[in-house]
Structure formats: structure tokens, C-alpha cells
Amino acid sequence: MAKKIIKDLLQDALDVSIQQVSGQDATFLYAESPSSPMHVATLTIVEGSIEFNDFKEIVASKLHLIPKFRKRLLNVPLNLDYPYWVDDPNFDIDLHINRLKLPDPSNWKTLREMTSAIFSSPLDLRRPLWSISFIEGLDEVSQVPKGSIAIVSKIHHVMIDGSSGVGIMGILFDKNKEDKNKKPAPTRPYEPEPLPDGISLLLKSSYGFFKNPLKVPKLIGETAFSLLKGKMKSQLNSKKSIHKNSFSTPKTIFNESVSPRRTWGTAILAFDRINTLRKIMDVSVNDLILAICAGGIRKYLEEKEKLPVQPLVANVPISIRVKGDKQKMDNQISNMLVKIATHIKDPIKRLEYIQEQTNMGKSRHKAVGAKALSKMADAVPFGLANLAAGLYTRYNIKEFHRPPFNVTITNVPGPQNPLYLKGHKIVGIFGLTPVLDGFGLIIAAFSYNGIVSITTTSDAKTMPDADKFSRYIRESANELEKIILTKGKQKNTTKIEKKKSMAFFSAFKKFLNEHEKLREQAIGQYDFQLDLNKNEANYQLEILKDAVAIRKKKTVKPLVKIEIEDTTLFNLYKKKLLLEEVLIQERIKLTGTKKNTEKLTQLLSKFLEN
Numbered sequence: 001m002a003k004k005i006i007k008d009l010l011q012d013a014l015d016v017s018i019q020q021v022s023g024q025d026a027t028f029l030y031a032e033s034p035s036s037p038m039h040v041a042t043l044t045i046v047e048g049s050i051e052f053n054d055f056k057e058i059v060a061s062k063l064h065l066i067p068k069f070r071k072r073l074l075n076v077p078l079n080l081d082y083p084y085w086v087d088d089p090n091f092d093i094d095l096h097i098n099r100l101k102l103p104d105p106s107n108w109k110t111l112r113e114m115t116s117a118i119f120s121s122p123l124d125l126r127r128p129l130w131s132i133s134f135i136e137g138l139d140e141v142s143q144v145p146k147g148s149i150a151i152v153s154k155i156h157h158v159m160i161d162g163s164s165g166v167g168i169m170g171i172l173f174d175k176n177k178e179d180k181n182k183k184p185a186p187t188r189p190y191e192p193e194p195l196p197d198g199i200s201l202l203l204k205s206s207y208g209f210f211k212n213p214l215k216v217p218k219l220i221g222e223t224a225f226s227l228l229k230g231k232m233k234s235q236l237n238s239k240k241s242i243h244k245n246s247f248s249t250p251k252t253i254f255n256e257s258v259s260p261r262r263t264w265g266t267a268i269l270a271f272d273r274i275n276t277l278r279k280i281m282d283v284s285v286n287d288l289i290l291a292i293c294a295g296g297i298r299k300y301l302e303e304k305e306k307l308p309v310q311p312l313v314a315n316v317p318i319s320i321r322v323k324g325d326k327q328k329m330d331n332q333i334s335n336m337l338v339k340i341a342t343h344i345k346d347p348i349k350r351l352e353y354i355q356e357q358t359n360m361g362k363s364r365h366k367a368v369g370a371k372a373l374s375k376m377a378d379a380v381p382f383g384l385a386n387l388a389a390g391l392y393t394r395y396n397i398k399e400f401h402r403p404p405f406n407v408t409i410t411n412v413p414g415p416q417n418p419l420y421l422k423g424h425k426i427v428g429i430f431g432l433t434p435v436l437d438g439f440g441l442i443i444a445a446f447s448y449n450g451i452v453s454i455t456t457t458s459d460a461k462t463m464p465d466a467d468k469f470s471r472y473i474r475e476s477a478n479e480l481e482k483i484i485l486t487k488g489k490q491k492n493t494t495k496i497e498k499k500k501s502m503a504f505f506s507a508f509k510k511f512l513n514e515h516e517k518l519r520e521q522a523i524g525q526y527d528f529q530l531d532l533n534k535n536e537a538n539y540q541l542e543i544l545k546d547a548v549a550i551r552k553k554k555t556v557k558p559l560v561k562i563e564i565e566d567t568t569l570f571n572l573y574k575k576k577l578l579l580e581e582v583l584i585q586e587r588i589k590l591t592g593t594k595k596n597t598e599k600l601t602q603l604l605s606k607f608l609e610n
Helices: 002-013 023-030 052-061 108-120 162-172 177-181 198-211 215-237 271-281 285-303 347-368 370-374 382-394 466-514 516-521 566-573 579-584 594-609
Strands: 039-046 071-074 084-087 097-101 130-138 148-156 262-270 313-319 333-339 407-413 424-432 442-448 451-459 524-532 535-543 548-551 560-565 588-592
Touching: 039 108, 052 097, 052 130, 108 130, 108 148, 108 262, 262 271, 262 424, 262 466, 271 285, 271 451, 271 466, 285 313, 285 347, 285 407, 285 451, 285 466, 333 347, 347 466, 424 442, 424 451, 451 466, 466 516, 466 524, 466 535, 466 548, 466 566, 466 594, 516 594, 524 566, 560 566, 560 594, 566 579, 579 594, 588 594
Parallel strands: 097 130, 313 407, 407 442, 524 560
Antiparallel strands: 039 148, 039 424, 071 084, 130 148, 262 451, 313 333, 442 451, 524 535, 535 548, 560 588
16 A cells, blocks of 8 residues: 555656746746736727637637646745646636626726726735736727727746747637637637646655756856856957946846836837838837837936936847747746936937847857856755845835846837637727846737737836826827938938948858858957048948948947048058058047057958958
């Protein structure tokens, strides 16, 4: 009898169907507090009315495609290890889908208030960590037909990140309007595995430890090595002065304790508008989103006379998913810290500064390695991390140090074609995200079907006027658009003149890509200021370990600034002039440290001799 019990316990311990929460996923679990439930949510607006029972039938028919929707967390005794995902033997879909009616006046303001109330309440950690509120009667919401519905979906962050959330949308919604009359597939039988007992979980955790006893020190060692390697590369990329106190983050009104009630607002922009500005400025969509948000933040804080002299720092999550991994329900994200230039009044200069910062951030991020960063959570034992999270909130430790960042700004690309629910078009999707003590503002940009929604989530104490802040986001976008479009019209005046210098840059880039050792010796950013008769143009040369990039933009803090006439640079390339005589005649001006200017001079000499 005893042998059979031991055998059964060992079989439970070796059962691979019981999956443990990863260290990164667990960070969202032990960050949970009464004032900070750690779930994400989406408000989805569906055009036209749908029967509640039809909707519930659709969700039930697809539960087998989302296994964690019928799993709950089971803690290891004494919280000695991360918890495990196990089948919930008491799963009941009626405990997860609620039917509500939007009260009068059934307009956008009332819908936003109801969504805030739903989002403010925590999920029950004893059940599968999701809920859906089916809201009927959107009778007075502008640009939406009377009687339309809204769906508020809440899923705990321990289960998903933004990209896997998009994957769930692809499961629940249809891609074709013609599926209106398509009957949902029959709900598959659910046969849950029995709950493992506490001893089995302890044995399973012990087995994992004995199987790989060096897991924690190994992860710590690998992470430390990656960070050290990244730091060394970063120091090669730029002057030391750039990195000294490079993230001296100011403290703002966004970095205080949060209250339990959530506030949110959203600004809606056309993706085509953003894409047009991207092309004119030769920046990324993400750079533009950051610049638009920075403009809104600057105006909001300036109005309250709370704008710091130092630029605010944004935490920018980066997906590290491989292709085809979108539907895997877990967190696969790393983070990049970016100064968002709130200290700069001019919108164009603010955008250029942000692009400079994101390029530097990408270089540092690449040097460290996203996978190494994501492993950091796994290098911290669960009990220690859980204790640290509790102490941080209980003793208000945030008051004794500057925040690592001020605001989180995330940009998640969603489906670019319309989605449908039983033939009814999805007209809008808005993402709500968790805030916690010390980090009371998060902005989520989500693109869907040619529209970008920029949704701000905060709390009633930090930002009671979230709708006003969203208006400032829209005004920031309009201001930036007006200036960039004017700038775009003026660019035509230098198109013919700049073509001469492009021959030099194309050949120089090719030369650097072909000579690895020379490239590694010159890692960093360089600014070429070209004199084009009555105009000037700046080109940034960025040399990385594995690549070379040339952009038409001004570099904020280059290793070397090169001032030269466009025709002189072209004649150097064509060997009509010698570099030595141009230097003697001071027809080229180099600004930088002696070491860096000599290094660049040698590099140019080797290129021109080639």
C-alpha cells in the first residue's frame, strides 16, 4: 500500500501536463495588491446587436483552443516555488461571462465609466484568471448604430502579454463577414485532470531542482555576463560622458501610490496619417507614438506646474516572440528605457531626440540580448521575489528612491483587416493595462484596421482627468502633423543638391560592411553637417558591431561632428581632392575628442585609398 502511494506521488511529480509558471509570468502575480490588480483588458465595440446566448455559445465552442481559460493556479505549500497551472475541476463558464445593460444616458462617457468600474475589480485567483462582460444597449455612442454591444475582456497578466492577446482575438473573432450564419462548433467535452495534492507539488518542485540544481546560479551568471558584455559594448558605442547618469529619472506625480479605482481615456488616430509623417521624417512608427505621447505628457504636467527640468523616462516593452509564437499564452517581453524629451518644447526637436534615444536603446538592448533580460526573473527564487514585492508596497519603499522610469508606453500592432463577431463588424478595440504603486501611468497604442487607439490607464488619485489627458494626446498629434507636413513641402528645395553626397555615403556604408575589423574599431554615431549652398543638411552615420545605418537627421551627441561642403565631400570620394589638403585648408571641420577625430580621420583615409 505504501509503495503504491509513493508510486502515485512520483507519477504526479513527473506529470508533464502540469506546467509551472515562469519567473517572468510570476512577476505579474506577486505584484498584485488590493489597489493594483494585475490584469489587462480590452474594450471591444461591436456594430449592431447580438444575442447574449449566441455570444456565450461562440466562446464555449472555442475554449479548447485556449487551454488556460479552463486552468487555475495552484500554489506550492508554503509558497516555496512558483505556482502551477492545473485543470479547474469546478470550471463553469457562467462564472466568467456576465451580461450587463449600459445605463442611461447610454453614451460614450457612461460606457467609459462602466468599463473603469469593471476593470477596477480584481479577478478571483482561485479560478481561471479571465472574465468577459457583455454590455448591451449602446444607444447614444457616436458613430455606432443604436443597440450595438461592447465586450470588456479581462485576463490576468500572468497568462498573456500584448502579442498573445492579439492571438486570442484571432481565435474568438472571425475574419469574414460571411460567417454570420455559420453555426458554432459543438462544445468539446471537458474532462479535467484531478488536482494534485501539496506533497506532489513539493516533489515536482524538488525534482526540478535536483534535475538542474545549478539553474538559479547558472541563470544569474549568464545574465550577469550578458549585462557586463552589453555594458562594455555600450561604452564602445558612445563617449563615457553620455552614459554617466544617463538615466537620472525625475520623480513625477505619476510615481506616487495608486488608488483602487481606475481611470482611462483614449485618443483615436488614423494610421495613414502617422505613416505619412513617418516617411517624411524617416523615423519609425514607434518613435512617432512616443513623440505624440511625450507632447501630451509635457502639456499635462506644464498645466499643473509639475513639469520636471529633466526629461521623463519611458519604459517601452519589446516583444521577443519568434514568428508563429503569437498564440502561445505567456509573457515574452523585454523592456527598453527611453528618455522622451519632455524638456524640449519644439515638437520636431523632441522627435529627433527620441529617435536618437531609441536608436541608442536598441543598440544597448541588442548588446545585452533580449533573451538574457527575460531570464532575469527566473534567476530570482519565488519566495524571495514574493517577499520583496510585498515589502515594497507595505513599507512604501518607492519613497526612498527615484523611480527607474516614469511612464510605460507600449505599442502593439493588431489585425490590419476588419474582424467580425457573428457577421457584425468590430469597429473599435481599446487596451487597458495595470498600474501599481510608483507607476501610475501606462499608455497603450493599439493599431487595428487602419486606426490607432492610444489608450491611457491611470487611477483616480494620479489622473482623475484622463479624458483631458487624451485630448492633449490628440492635440500633440495634430501639432506634430502640421509642422512635419510643412517641413515636407520645404524638403523639395534641396533634393537636387543632396544627390552628390549620397554617392559618398552609399560607398562608405558598403566599405564599412565589408571590413569587420575597421567597423568594430569605429562603433558609435557620427554627424555629417553638409553645406548645400544656401541650405544645410545633416546625415547621421551609425556604426554598430553588425550593421551600418545612414539617416537624414541631426545627431544629438555624436562621437565626431563633421562639417563640410557637399561638393567637397563628393570630390573627395571621386579622388579629385586629397583628404590631407582638405584638412590643411580647413575645408573640413572635425569636432570631438582628439582620440575620436584621429580614429575617424584614419578610417576616412583607408576608405578613400581603397
